[in-house]
Amino acid sequence: SGRxxxxxxxxxxxxxxHYPGLIQSENEEEEEMWNLSFYKNEISFLPQGLHIETLLESWWDNYEVLEENHSYIQWLFPLREHGMNLRAKPLTCxxxxAFKKSKEVMQRFIRAYQLMxxxxxxxLVNEETGELKRAENWAERFQNLNRFSHNNLRITRILKCLGEMGYEHYQVHLVKFFLTETLVNETLPNxxxxxxxxxxxTIRSKRKRRELVHYAWQHFKPRGSFAWGPHDKLLKYRPRSAKSQLHQKAEDKEETPGKKSDDSVEEDQKQSLEEEQKAGDAADLQPEVNDEGVKEKSSECASKGGDGEEEKEASFTQQEEEDLNSETEEVQGTAESDCTKESKKRKLDGNMADAKKTGPVKSPTDIENISRNLGECAI
Structure with a gap:
């Protein structure tokens, strides 16, 4: 279905x-950090849980417990929103x-990710890059994943938490992995x-999200039913690899002597970069969502960490909201509104009326000049 x-x-x-409008506790710094205490191995998860070191060691191969226990996931991957476990505490800014500053805590976080x-x-093939591959027992585990849909909620939680903890590159690899298995290999239909x-x-980086939406569109069947991005922009979009090739061609031209003058080469490079910029601007693959909450001020958490690109996006939610509605803006283009045109036409009519009172009627050439001065309004 393409709905x-x-x-x-x-x-x-x-x-x-970053949860615009979310009310933060005024005494947040004085409150006990339950999630941090759990990751420091100071407390057990609730209800009726274990310390994290015990969990990571004893549940490593215990797939039955990982499947049937529904209390641990909110503690292993806490979010700034409430989940189904009422005993779990929402993550605070x-x-x-504090998580990011503790090497011990972040090592446990990676182990928790590997466990799931x-x-x-x-x-997890490479802890530095986040590269992934199938495990040897992938067929058996995929069967379980297809059977129990609540794991989809868990994966969404894991992805969100990766983003909060600064592992956006891990997010991208995990999303790409599941897009490949669901759309290309068709091993996980559910x-x-x-x-x-x-x-x-869940990907906050607009550029990376666009690349993944385009990848999904390329492999979705039937492509005409793809509902997660505007088709006209998907057709125009050029993945990063294509853009890199464009830059390489420009560099090759510059390094090849005797073919073109320096001015000509510079002009070609400028034109190529302009075309690339236009393609990038035209390929805003964001969904159009009229969510009033997004227009509210983002919480302060966004300004306290993360990479520059994400901070910028979080700080300018109104600008991105305009991007979400870019299709409408493109239809409107740069044309003047009917009201503006009507106003200019009235001015022109007024000038012509004044001309009748004060002197001879102006020639067609004079009228054309007046029209041009008023912004080329049609008469």
Missing amino acids: RNWNAAKDLQRYRH QEIQ LRFYGII VKRSALDYFLF
Whole structure:
């Protein structure tokens, strides 16, 4: 089906903008950091849980417990929103910064990620880049993933938490992995909708998200039913690899002597870069979501960490909201409104009336000049 889940779109948009309108506790710094204490191995998860070191060691291969226990996931991957476990505590901005500053805590976080990847039949190949591959027992684990749909909710939570903890590059690899398995290899049919509605839009980086939307569109069948990006922009969009080739061609021209003058080469490069910029601007693959909450001020958490690109996006939610509605803007183009045209026409008519009173009627050439001065308004 090519129908879009707009509730999911709004939920993920709110997450990407760092929960605009979320009320933070005035005494957040004085409050106990439950999630941090759990990751420091000081407390057990609730209810009736274990310390994290015990969990990571004893549950490594215990797939049955990982499947049937529904209390641990909110503690392993805390979010700034409430989940189904009422005993779990929402993540705070203060905790996010404390997590990132502790090497011990972040090492446990990576181990928790590896634990869940293993449960889903995936292996983290490179801790530096986040590269993934299938585990040897992938067929068995994929069967479990196809059978129990609540794992789709868990994966969405994991992706969101990766973003909060500064592992956006891990997010991209995990989303790409599931898009490949659902759309290309077709091994996870019951994960497909979640991958498109939820996983894909956890990526805060607009550039990376565009690349993944384009990748999904390329492999979606039938392509005409793809509902997660505007088709006209998807057709115009050029992936990063194509842009890199364009830059390389420009450099090759500059390094090849005797073929063109320096001015000519510089002009070609300028034109190529302008074309690339236009293609990038035209390929805004964001969904159009009229969510009033996005227009509210983002919470302060966005300004306390993360890379520059994401901070910029979070700080200018109104600008991105305009991007979301860019299709409408393109239809309007740069044409003047009917009111403006009518106003100019009235001015022109007034000038012609004054001319009749004060002197002879102006020639067609004079009228054309007046029209040109008024902004080339049609008469």
